[in-house]
Amino acid sequence: ETGVTQTPRHLVMGMTNKKSLKCEQHLGHNAMYWYKQSAKKPLELMFVYNFKEQTENNSVPSRFSPECPNSSHLFLHLHTLQPEDSALYLCASSLSIAGAQPQHFGDGTRLSIL
Amino acid sequence: SQQGEEDPQALSIQEGENATMNCSYKTSINNLQWYRQNSGRGLVHLILIRSNEREKHSGRLRVTLDTSKKSSSLLITASRAADTASYFCATDAPNSGGSNYKLTFGKGTLLTVNP
Numbered sequence: 001e002t003g004v005t006q007t008p009r010h011l012v013m014g015m016t017n018k019k020s021l022k023c024e025q026h027l028g029h030n031a032m033y034w035y036k037q038s039a040k041k042p043l044e045l046m047f048v049y050n051f052k053e054q055t056e057n058n059s060v061p062s063r064f065s066p067e068c069p070n071s072s073h074l075f076l077h078l079h080t081l082q083p084e085d086s087a088l089y090l091c092a093s094s095l096s097i098a099g100a101q102p103q104h105f106g107d108g109t110r111l112s113i114l
Numbered sequence: 115s116q117q118g119e120e121d122p123q124a125l126s127i128q129e130g131e132n133a134t135m136n137c138s139y140k141t142s143i144n145n146l147q148w149y150r151q152n153s154g155r156g157l158v159h160l161i162l163i164r165s166n167e168r169e170k171h172s173g174r175l176r177v178t179l180d181t182s183k184k185s186s187s188l189l190i191t192a193s194r195a196a197d198t199a200s201y202f203c204a205t206d207a208p209n210s211g212g213s214n215y216k217l218t219f220g221k222g223t224l225l226t227v228n229p
Contacts, residue, residue: 002156043157043202043219056216090156099144099206100164103217105156 003027006091006106013081014114021076021109023091029104031097032074034066037088037108049074050097078111086113118146118203118220126226133190135223137203138183144206146179147217148188151200160188160201193227200224 004025013019025032034046048056049068063085065077074091088108094101121136137146145164149157163170163179163186170177176189190197204217 002158004156006156040221042221045216045218048216092157100162102147102159102162103157104159105149107154107156 002104002106004091004093004104004106006089006109008109009107010110010112012112012114013078015081015083017081018077018079020078021089021091021111023074023076023106025072025074025091025093025104025106027093027104029093029095030071031094031101032068032071033092033094033103034074034076035090035092037090043090047076048097055097081111081113083113086111118205118218120201120203120220120223122223123221124224124226126228127193128228129193129195131193131227133193133197133225133227135188135201135225137186137188137220139186139203139205140184141207142181142184146177146186147204147206148175148177148186149202149204149219151202151222153199157202190225193225195227195229197227198225 007022030051032049036044045058046060047066052068063080067075088110090105090108092103092105094103118137118139127133147162148160151157161172161177163177174191179186200222202219202222204219
C-alpha cells in the first residue's frame with residue numbers, strides 16, 4: 001500500500017468516449033503528478049499540481065484535461081483519444097514540488113483505446 | 115528529452131548473486147533517485163542521493179554517484195527472487211526558473227533474479 005490509490009485499474013474505451021481517471025492520496029502531500037508510461041519509452045511527465053494549482057503542462061494534447069479539486073484528489077478527463085494514447089497512466093504525489101522529494105506512485109490505470 | 119539512461123537494458127542473475135545497474139545522465143543535477151517497478155504496479159522509491167554525496171546505503175542497496183562522469187550505479191547485494199523488477203533512475207536537474215521539481219526518468223533496467 002503506497003498511500004496513492006488510482007481507479008479504475010483497467011479501462012478500455014473507444015475513440016469517441018469520454019472517461020475519467022481518478023487518483024487519491026492519503027499521505028498529506030501537497031503536490032500531485034500525472035505520468036504516461038508507454039512500452040519501450042521513458043516515463044513522461046504530463047501535469048503537475050501544487051496546492052491545487054497547475055504548475056506544469058508538459059505540452060499535453062487538449063484531449064487530456066486534468067482537474068485537481070483539492071490536494072488529495074486528482075482527475076484526468078479523457079475525450080476523443082487516439083490509439084497511441086494507449087498506455088499505463090500513473091499518478092504520483094510528493095510532499096512538495098521542491099527538489100529532493102521522493103515521489104509516491106499509485107499502481108496506475110492501464111488504458112486501451114480501441 | 116531523456117536525461118537518465120540505464121544500462122544494461124536487461125539483467126538476469128541467480129538468487130544470491132549481486133546485481134549492478136548503471137545510470138548515465140547528460141546535464142548537471144541536484145540529486146538522483148532510484149525507483150523499482152514490479153510488473154503491473156507503480157514505481158516505488160528506493161533511495162535518493164544528492165549531488166554532493168558519493169555513496170549511500172539502504173539495507174541491501176548501495177548507490178554511488180560520480181558527478182564528474184555523470185553516472186550512478188545501484189548495487190543490490192545477495193539478490194532474491196522478489197527483487198525481480200524494473201529499476202529506474204530519475205534525475206532532478208536545476209533550471210533557470212528555480213522550480214527544480216521535474217524528475218526525468220530513464221527507460222529502466224529489467225532485472226530477473228532466478229531462484
